[in-house]
Amino acid sequence: MYNKNINPFFESFKNTNQQLAGHGFRNVQILKDALNDFSGNEESDQYGAGNFIEDFQVKMAEFLGKESAVFFPSGTMAQQIALRIWCDQKGINKVAYHPLSHLEIHEEDGLKKLHNIQPILLADKSRVIELEDVLAMGEEISCLLLELPQREIGGQLPTYETLESISSYCREKGIKLHLDGARLMEILPYYKKTATEVCSLFDSVYMSFYKGIGGIAGAILAGDANFINESKIWKRRHGGDLISLYPYIISADYNFNQRANRMEQYYKNAVELAELFNSCYVIHTVPTVPVSNMFHVHYNAPIEKIKHIIQSIQEETKIGITGNLRPVNEEVCYCEISIGDQYSTISKEALHGLFKKLNDEMKSL
DSSP states (O other), X not given: OOOTTOOHHHHHHHTOSEESSBSSOOOTHHHHHHXXXXXXXXXXXXXXXXXXHHHHHHHHHHHHTOSEEEEESOHHHHHHHHHHHHHHHHTOOEEEEOTTOHHHHSSTTHHHHHHOOEEEEOSOTTSOOXXXXXHTOOSOOSEEEEESSBGGGTSBOOOHHHHHHHHHHHHHHTOEEEEEOTTHHHHHHHHTOOHHHXXXXXXXXXXXXXXXXOOSSOEEEEEOHHHHHHHHHHHHHTXXXXXXXXXXXXXXXXXXXXXXXXXXXXXXXXXXHHHHHHTSTTEEEESSSOSSSEEEEEESXXXXXXXXXXXXXXXXXXXXXXXXOEEEETTEEEEEEXXXXXXXXXXXXXXXXXXXXXXXXXXXX
């Protein structure tokens, strides 16, 4: 009997042997790999205490160049808490961020409903926040949040000089600067900076462990000792102190160690792959030349036509392009590409064959 819940387009992607993006399909092997070197007799953490969590927090604080750090089960929890602390400290329940920030479009108004914090939206949706946007704000705020890279517009970035200027202005005006660094590791090759150098511009920093790093879940929040002590109290209030977080921490640490030194290769691969997409008829990437390991691919044709083309190519080549196309309008659709380990497993011959098919199919529209 036909299962009406089956999505043939996604299934064509799921049934591929290799994919252009990511580290491979997420399954329990992620945890099994991370646990391979453990005997099973090690004591777990309990309610935020114990060697597993404490040692990892110290390690990440040092990596990010901050005085202290705390592990959270989710970045949503970490960032809402960071902004709450800065608002309480200054006594102004207003923060500024991009209109397409995760807090604005993916968190069901959590910042407003749980913390009564009013967001001030800066810049046009199609571009990153610039210094001019901050100078022209016209609102008194406690904190400015910058997302690097700006995921919803293809992973775009401001120049490093812009970051320095915004940081200087915020410190001069007593505005806390928070980094939504969910993909912090992925931007370091483009900026040619260390994590410590980038994070020195910010008062608080969040970084994810399941995106480019490829762990199960979890995030780190880092800042000065007083800020982190306060965040631990809020973490308890939010129910974030699970009795044990060690599966997430072990996975985060294992995959951080595995992939921290691969980010530059992911970035170079993204530049190469974007060039291949841009060589195809009526396809272009945003940005044209990636500034991290991620970018968006825009197809100038209706989504159902592009689904048909991609599904056919995926079934024939067993190379996954995407399983998630989204419409821009009736005549344009797009997908997101984030390069990981998978791209390097595809031979150049197979890659160029794939794009020849894609180009030929696009020309036939």
